[in-house]
Amino acid sequence: MASVAGRRIALIGGAGFIGHNLALRLKQLGAAPFVVDSLAVNNYYSIKEGADDIPNASLYLKIIEQRLDLLRQHDIPLVEVDSRDYHRLSAAMARFDPDAVIQLAAVAHAGKSNKDPYSTFDHSLRTLENALDASRSPRLHVKHFIYFSSSMVYGNFIEGIVTEETPCEPLGIYGALKYAGEKMVIAYNQVFGVPYTIVRPSALYGERCVSRRVGQIFIENALAGLDISINGDGSERLDFTYIGDLVSGIVCVLEHENSRNQIFNLTYGQSRSTAEMADILTKSKAREKNAANVPANGTYPRTDMPTAAATSCCSAMNISKYLSGCALANSSR
Numbered sequence: 001m002a003s004v005a006g007r008r009i010a011l012i013g014g015a016g017f018i019g020h021n022l023a024l025r026l027k028q029l030g031a032a033p034f035v036v037d038s039l040a041v042n043n044y045y046s047i048k049e050g051a052d053d054i055p056n057a058s059l060y061l062k063i064i065e066q067r068l069d070l071l072r073q074h075d076i077p078l079v080e081v082d083s084r085d086y087h088r089l090s091a092a093m094a095r096f097d098p099d100a101v102i103q104l105a106a107v108a109h110a111g112k113s114n115k116d117p118y119s120t121f122d123h124s125l126r127t128l129e130n131a132l133d134a135s136r137s138p139r140l141h142v143k144h145f146i147y148f149s150s151s152m153v154y155g156n157f158i159e160g161i162v163t164e165e166t167p168c169e170p171l172g173i174y175g176a177l178k179y180a181g182e183k184m185v186i187a188y189n190q191v192f193g194v195p196y197t198i199v200r201p202s203a204l205y206g207e208r209c210v211s212r213r214v215g216q217i218f219i220e221n222a223l224a225g226l227d228i229s230i231n232g233d234g235s236e237r238l239d240f241t242y243i244g245d246l247v248s249g250i251v252c253v254l255e256h257e258n259s260r261n262q263i264f265n266l267t268y269g270q271s272r273s274t275a276e277m278a279d280i281l282t283k284s285k286a287r288e289k290n291a292a293n294v295p296a297n298g299t300y301p302r303t304d305m306p307t308a309a310a311t312s313c314c315s316a317m318n319i320s321k322y323l324s325g326c327a328l329a330n331s332s333r
């Protein structure tokens, strides 16, 4: 096992929900993370520009300012670069000469991807190809490339639980591009020998998220003391995963040499229905304290999405010693 202490780690798209939480943990463990982010996709500039149409935009801007403050307070450099620009991305990477690169940049929302495939391709696949190509440069010393894919590559979960061996049948633009990205990462390994790990997270929730997925909207409404309303009958099951567990999983992946050239589901590993999640939050202390007894301001329109359930993390547990720990009921406290 090689500790992350002292290692230089590039987080491309690292000012987002997952990236800034990961950067903070890596710094705490003695690594030298640095963030490359345009702050323009589901982040400061896009929210500011679209403020009139985005529910809770002023709250989200404050949350993002809090992320940026935390990065500053912990001396984590943030380079504001659009990674669709190969030359600017390469220059930023050359400045820090990372030994690991983590590619998070994307349009990280299935509904938005289906609405705007053109820019999703650019922000997700163009940025990935640039990051891969910059990482193979002989001027740099990249020994590990970690790619954020998604459990959406599986499409409909026919079996109820999927392992990494389950065939991928992505549905929609987001899943298809994630799967294409996985193939590109593997191809770069075949052709140029860049060691990789592909991770497939699912339905994350936790601190400082502004992505307006089901978990976040429910939590936001609970904290504001609002009702939690569900679109549909609430039977849809998702493998809700706490951000802290995912971050621990990435640390395991970085630390264990044998995680190279592997694909891992990094999730909680059990599914809960949206009705169960709503119920847990309705009974949570935070909601009771703030109860306003008014209807929620946002529901979750999930119309063109695959049906999902649980993903097995056995492979990550065996190879990278990953342990998911945080069940929904515990995190709601």
Ligand SMILES: NC(=O)c1ccc[n+]([C@@H]2O[C@H](COP(=O)([O-])OP(=O)(O)OC[C@H]3O[C@@H](n4cnc5c(N)ncnc54)[C@H](O)[C@@H]3O)[C@@H](O)[C@H]2O)c1
Binding pocket: 012, 013, 014, 015, 016, 017, 018, 019, 036, 037, 038, 039, 040, 041, 042, 043, 081, 082, 083, 084, 103, 104, 105, 106, 107, 108, 109, 122, 123, 124, 127, 148, 149, 150, 151, 200, 201, 202, 203, 204, 205, 211
């Ligand atoms: N959050 C989840 O539940 C979840 C689940 C599965 C997979 N993922 C994947 O994990 C990754 C991170 O997700 P997240 O939840 O942190 O999303 P996020 O939207 O919070 O963060 C993505 C970040 O990438 C940046 N970015 C996008 N295009 C860029 C570009 N061209 N140049 C520079 N920066 C750019 C954005 O500004 C943003 O800060 C994504 O690839 C996403 O698809 C997330």
